[in-house]
C-alpha cells in the first residue's frame with residue numbers, strides 16, 4: 001500500500017454483493033475506498049473492517065443515491081476524508097420483477113429512482129468533482145441484451161444508464177476521464193437469488209456456455225480492468241461480463 005500514489009474511489013451500494021467485491025478489489029489495487037450503503041450499516045462496516053485488516057483504507061458512508069442532497073453529502077464526505085475523488089463506481093441498484101401489465105406505479109417509480117435517477121445524481125456530482133484522469137463505471141445488466149420477460153422496467157432503467165454512459169464520456173472531453181459500463185449476467189447475490197426457485201436459478205446459470213453463475217469477484221475483475229491502467233483506452237463502452245450468455 002502506497003498512500004502517496006493511492007487513488008480515491010466511491011463505490012455505491014458496497015455493503016453487499018457485487019459492490020462489496022468491487023470495494024475489496026479496488027482496495028487491493030491501491031485505492032482508498034468509500035463504501036456507500038442505503039440502510040445496512042453493519043454490513044458496510046464489515047466491508048470496511050475487512051479492507052482495513054488487509055492494510056487498506058476505507059470508510060462507510062450512508063446515502064440513498066436516489067436523493068440528490070444525500071449524494072452531494074456522500075461526495076463531500078469523501079473529499080473530507082481522503083482529499084479528492086478519482087473513481088466513481090455506480091453499483092447501487094434494485095430489481096423488481098413483474099410482467100408489464102401487472103407492474104404497479106410503485107415498482108416503476110422505485111426502480112427509476114434508484115437505478116436511473118440514482119445514477120444521474122452521482123454522475124452529475126462526478127462530472128464536476130472528479131479529478132482529471134479519473135474513471136467512472138456504471139453497472140448495467142446483460143438483460144438490456146436478453147430482454148427477458150418480467151424484467152421490463154429494470155432493463156429499461158439499465159438501457160438508460162448505458163445511454164448516459166456514452167454521452168457523459170463525450171461531455172468529459174479534455175479531462176482524461178473515461179466513462180464505461182459493465183453489464184453482468186446472472187451473478188450470485190441476494191438481488192439475483194431472492195425469490196427464485198433452485199430450478200430457475202439452475203436454468204438461468206446454464207444460459208451461458210460456461211454453465212455457471214457469475215460471482216461478485218468475476219464482476220469486480222471486469223470493473224478493475226476498466227479502472228486500472230490497462231483499461232485506459234476503453235471509453236464510452238459497455239462491457240458485458242456474463243460468461244457468453246449474449
Ligand code: NDP
Nearest residue numbers: 013015016017018038039040064065092093187189191192
Ligand atoms: P444486492 O442487492 O446484492 O446489493 C445491493 C446494494 O445496493 C446493497 O449494498 C444496498 O445497500 C445498495 N443499495 C440499494 N439501494 C440503494 C440506494 N437507494 N442507495 C444506496 N445504496 C443502495 O445487488 P447486486 O450486488 O446483485 O447488484 C449490484 C448491481 O449490479 C446493481 O446495479 C444490479 O442492478 C447490477 N446487476 C446485478 C446482477 C445480478 O445478477 N446480481 C446482474 C446484472 C446487473 P444496503 O445493504 O444498505 O441495502
